[in-house]
Amino acid sequence: MAASASSPLPSPSSPPPSASPPAVIQEGAWVILQMGDGRNFFACAQQKGMMRLGRVTISLSGLIGVPYGSVLEVHPDRLVPLPGTTELYEDLSVGDMDGNDFARGGAPLGEYDGVSLDNRDFADTNTAQRLSMEEVEELKRSGASGQAIIQALASNSDTWEKKTAFAKQKWTQKKAHKYVVRVRALAGCGSNVAEALFVKSGLVKTTAIRPDSIAQLLSFGNVAAGARVLVLDSYSGVVLGCILERLGGEGKAISLYAGAQAHIDHLKYFNLPTDQLAQTLVHFPASALAELEVGRARRRAEGGEGGEEEDARFLATAEEEARARASGKFVLHTTREGEGQGEEKAAGQEDFDRAKWLKYLEKKRRRLCVLAEGRRLLIEGADCLVVASRHDPSVVVPRLLAFLEDGAAFAVYHEYLEPLVALYASLMEAGMLRLQMLSTWWREYQILPGRSHPHMSMSSDGGYLLTGIKVSQGEAGQREGGGEEERQGQEGEKSSGKEGGGNRKRHRNQR
Numbered sequence: 238m239a240a241s242a243s244s245p246l247p248s249p250s251s252p253p254p255s256a257s258p259p260a261v262i263q264e265g266a267w268v269i270l271q272m273g274d275g276r277n278f279f280a281c282a283q284q285k286g287m288m289r290l291g292r293v294t295i296s297l298s299g300l301i302g303v304p305y306g307s308v309l310e311v312h313p314d315r316l317v318p319l320p321g322t323t324e325l326y327e328d329l330s331v332g333d334m335d336g337n338d339f340a341r342g343g344a345p346l347g348e349y350d351g352v353s354l355d356n357r358d359f360a361d362t363n364t365a366q367r368l369s370m371e372e373v374e375e376l377k378r379s380g381a382s383g384q385a386i387i388q389a390l391a392s393n394s395d396t397w398e399k400k401t402a403f404a405k406q407k408w409t410q411k412k413a414h415k416y417v418v419r420v421r422a423l424a425g426c427g428s429n430v431a432e433a434l435f436v437k438s439g440l441v442k443t444t445a446i447r448p449d450s451i452a453q454l455l456s457f458g459n460v461a462a463g464a465r466v467l468v469l470d471s472y473s474g475v476v477l478g479c480i481l482e483r484l485g486g487e488g489k490a491i492s493l494y495a496g497a498q499a500h501i502d503h504l505k506y507f508n509l510p511t512d513q514l515a516q517t518l519v520h521f522p523a524s525a526l527a528e529l530e531v532g533r534a535r536r537r538a539e540g541g542e543g544g545e546e547e548d549a550r551f552l553a554t555a556e557e558e559a560r561a562r563a564s565g566k567f568v569l570h571t572t573r574e575g576e577g578q579g580e581e582k583a584a585g586q587e588d589f590d591r592a593k594w595l596k597y598l599e600k601k602r603r604r605l606c607v608l609a610e611g612r613r614l615l616i617e618g619a620d621c622l623v624v625a626s627r628h629d630p631s632v633v634v635p636r637l638l639a640f641l642e643d644g645a646a647f648a649v650y651h652e653y654l655e656p657l658v659a660l661y662a663s664l665m666e667a668g669m670l671r672l673q674m675l676s677t678w679w680r681e682y683q684i685l686p687g688r689s690h691p692h693m694s695m696s697s698d699g700g701y702l703l704t705g706i707k708v709s710q711g712e713a714g715q716r717e718g719g720g721e722e723e724r725q726g727q728e729g730e731k732s733s734g735k736e737g738g739g740n741r742k743r744h745r746n747q748r
């Protein structure tokens with residue numbers, strides 16, 4: 238098992254060039270609102286959209302037209318952009334500390350090196366602040382800004398001048414999160430969405446998957462533009478969204494799902510174009526894989542294209558219309574004798590809602606076309622396999638490998654190690670190549686002047702990955718047979734060498 242240490246992934250304020258979204262937030266786009274205390278909120282930019290952010294309910298219309306990465310200040314009823322501001326609190330100045338001190342995390346090393354100030358004489362008795370709570374509330378009601386309130390609190394603190402630069406910076410940031418609430422509007426790219434969901438879940442890998450684990454899935458799974466990817470995602474579409482973003486509209490993503498429909502609630506956060514989704518994404522039920530295994534095996538045996546006949550169901554034929562009329566599902570109303578409506582119609586004749594029937598047929602035909610395309614792609618074979626599922630991988634993955642082309646890469650993620658160990662053993666017996674198991678150790682570091690150190694809390698692990706390359710059973714058997722013949726040949730050479738040595742020794746003794 239390989240283990241490696243990695244630094245935290247950056248949170249870019251703009252998505253990668255492959256996603257190529259607009260430079261500004263459009264109406265209807267999903268945005269990640271990142272607060273200074275590390276919390277993340279997903280918001281949809283709409284003119285009449287409302288959202289509860291912390292203790293206030295705000296209008297989301299202020300997001301429309303704002304560039305991605307902008308800093309906005311939360312007012313009691315709206316979001317106000319701060320043009321020219323790149324850091325959350327760079328324009329905040331309190332006492333002898335300006336905004337640059339907050340942006341870089343305190344004063345430079347030369348300004349506090351050798352200073353003997355410390356916190357040894359401070360007692361947490363809540364008596365150092367001369368402003369009462371009533372006076373602070375009066376400042377709020379009078380319309381004072383958050384910075385003015387923080388300045389008043391610092392001026393009326395008996396211990397402000399005795400604090401170190403570190404203590405001042407921490408104190409001011411804590412007060413700013415309360416009185417000067419600001420957010421950064423991040424675009425919905427793969428790294429931002431994955432990190433926001435993971436942090437929002439409380440760093441629990443059972444409900445979200447860590448960003449570096451997704452990056453390794455895509456890399457070891459050989460996901461690239463133009464590839465045909467077979468995906469099994471149990472994390473509400475976050476892995477599927479990252480794959481679609483990597484494809485960039487070129488290739489196919491065959492998403493397997495269990496149940497009546499696919500659960501991809503998080504896919505909307507990526508703001509992928511509708512035409513790109515229609516061209517690239519194909520949903521297919523996992524319950525229909527059993528019947529495809531026969532067709533896939535027949536195609537590999539015959540070596541042909543193995544085309545399927547067109548499904549003739551749900552066409553607007555006379556027979557279908559007769560069955561629809563007889564079913565009674567598409568009826569407007571039934572006329573009776575003496576009602577006056579439909580006088581030219583016979584008594585008891587039913588009005589057939591043809592428009593509703595045609596709409597029903599179109600919906601069913603569209604679903605049949607999607608299923609037919611999924612069957613065709615699976616029978617032809619996928620270029621790579623990516624599995625991030627909570628199901629037992631030792632049961633799921635061997636069945637999915639049947640739809641993978643020879644020489645294609647696969648990557649399997651699971652939150653626990655034991656299921657992947659069983660899968661590793663079975664794939665080793667099947668002769669798969671380059672099997673390896675990975676677990677990434679990820680710890681964030683604070684990089685500030687004079688106090689760089691690892692964070693006190695960290696994610697225990699990001700789950701486990703099993704990667705490899707598929708080899709057909711025939712090639713695996715030939716390789717094992719060749720190895721057996723080679724071992725037998727080596728043993729034969731050794732035995733013949735021993736016999737030859739014995740004969741030479743007997744010949745010398747006879748002489």
